[in-house]
Amino acid sequence: MGKKLIVCLLVVGLCVGTASAQFGGVVYDPTNYQNALLRYYQLQQHLVQLQNSYTQLVSTYNLAIRMSRNLHNMPARYRAQFSQWRTVTAGDNYRNTAGWINGANRGQAVLSGYQQSTTQLGAYDQAALSGMTADELSRVKSQYASVELADGINANALETIGTIRGKATALETQIDNLEQDSLSDDAGLNSEVGVLNKINATNVLTLRSIQDSNKLLASLLEQQTIAAKQQREATTNAINADISRRANLAGNMTRVTGTLTNSLQNFRMP
Helix, strand or coil: CHHHHHHHHHHHHHHHHHHHHHCCCCCCCHHHHHHHHHHHHHHHHHHHHHHHHHHHHHHHHHHHHHHCCCCCCHHHHHCCCCCCCCCCCCCCCCCCCHHHHHHHHHCCCHHHHHHHHCCCCCCCCHHHHHCCCHHHHHHHHHHHHHHHHHHHHHHHHHHHHHHHHHCHHHHHHHHHHHHHHHHCCCHHHCCHHHHHHHHHHHHHHHHHHHHHHHHHHHHHHHHHHHHHHHHHHHHHHHHHHHHHHHHHHHHHHHHHHHHHHHHHHCCCCC
16 A cells, blocks of 8 residues: 555656646656655654554563562461470489480480480390300390490481471571561562572572471481381291290100100009
């Protein structure tokens, strides 16, 4: 449509120029007039492009304004209350639980507190060990090892629990700060970089929490492993005792039968 308009204008211009020349008027150059019309048309196209660009920029600006608006009254809408970490408490009538409690709450001096609260494991003297049979000595050493391993794993679990509980207050403070920044209406805390920083901080806190959970799970697994070892020892000792009883049963019966036969043969009525 635009090209047809230009052609029509050029034809009219040529006609006007010819008529003017015939009647003594100013001679009109059709080439210059054509170029002027072409430039005018190009300016119109540029104007349309500028209008479209302006409309797009206004739409982008309005979208940015809408995206930058915060939800109102976010703390009242989304803030939730959670239970606080509780410390371990216990009576101490005989002054032997304070160390355990300190280890469970802070993860400090765990071994001494554990030993103070538990019955100490004695040690066999060499003469007693030398007087045992091979099977009995193996059984005693295995049971002794079970107690020693249980002590080590229990102390490790107690230290893990105490360390996590001891740092819980500081961790909750960091979580509270993150919550306040996330629910804040401050524009500086809701910029693109600010939001990304809060997301990164949340991811780090999540990883730390998962790491602590894995530590607790590992402690539980270690304790279950020791319990399984002790159960195996009890079952194994019962099986070995049955094997020994059955192995000695035939010999014992033979001796009893032989003695009874000799007694009957040598028996004489008075």
